Amino acid sequence: MLIDDITRLRLHREDDQDTLDLIRELMDLNVTLVLIGVDIPGSGLMRGSYVDQRTGQWIFPDPERGKSHTAAAATQTSRRFDIVNLDPFDYSTPAGINAFLDHLAGIEDQLRLLRSFEGMLTTGEMPEYLYERTRGVVGLLRRLIEDGCTEAMISGKERLTPELLARTTIQLGDHSDLDPGAGEVPEIPHNVPPTTKPTRKRRGRNTVLDDRGGRTADG
Known part of the structure; x- marks a missing residue:
């Protein structure tokens, strides 16, 4: 299941907390969740989580009892996430x-x-x-x-x-x-003119063997 714009959730809003709890409950089903967003670690959704040094996975701790009125969310086990970063194309290599x-x-x-x-x-x-x-x-x-x-x-x-x-x-x-x-609004470069390659200066012609005149054929 693909869920886009996950970083639009704001955990200071109670409704958004309930939405995140619902998403976490979906993990109990036999389905793979792919959550898509911009700067997920910096968005606050992973707040309180940490990276398991053995596996390299993010561990998302259980919500504390009483902080969510979704009962099932308070008893679920810790969930593990793999974050896959899709950076812009690189033009330097x-x-x-x-x-x-x-x-x-x-x-x-x-x-x-x-x-x-x-x-x-x-x-x-x-x-x-x-x-x-x-x-x-x-x-x-x-x-x-x-x-x-x-x-x-x-x-x-x-x-x-x-x-x-x-x-x-x-x-x-x-x-x-x-x-x-x-990071949901990317920086857009402006006023980028087409690339113009400098024209090569045409080499002068070798004139060493040119007939410069001044003499008649019979001379």
């Missing part, structure tokens, strides 16, 4: 760059722009530009490409280019109910 390019290739295969081409997202300056715009955050990357595709269709370009994406603003929609302190 060959392995990180390859992983980012593989992800872009998967997105590219699903795009249906009329003038798209193989390597549209994975060649030239495009991968580096996409990383600079999103810092490797998957959600921002998805929004940028989606909004860029909309602009490409409206404008008739029907392909994604760094120049087109530079005119595309990443829109997160209404995030008034998100908590910036918990």
Whole structure:
């Protein structure tokens, strides 16, 4: 069972405490729970828990009797959690760059722009530009490409280019109910121009053997 936005629970609210107790009761069922959130250790949900040095798992102690009016929650055994961190893509190592390019290739295969081409997202300056715009955050990357595709269709370009994406603003929609302190509102880079590579200065031609004139053929 997947439960998203788990970090929106705030344990100073009684209703949220009851919700967390209900989630913990689900662990008594024959089901695997996957709780998804941003900065779970810093959210307060793991408050009072500790890491078992032998197993590397987080141990979530039993709620103290009287602090919750969910009777079953007060008698349940300690629960163990494995925290899996999904960090943004890394663009500083060959392995990180390859992983980012593989992800872009998967997105590219699903795009249906009329003038798209193989390597549209994975060649030239495009991968580096996409990383600079999103810092490797998957959600921002998805929004940028989606909004860029909309602009490409409206404008008739029907392909994604760094120049087109530079005119595309990443829109997160209404995030008034998100908590910036918990990392739910990512930092969005602004005013990132397309990467321009310096043009090479053309080498001068060797003129040592040029006929500079000044003499007639019979001279």
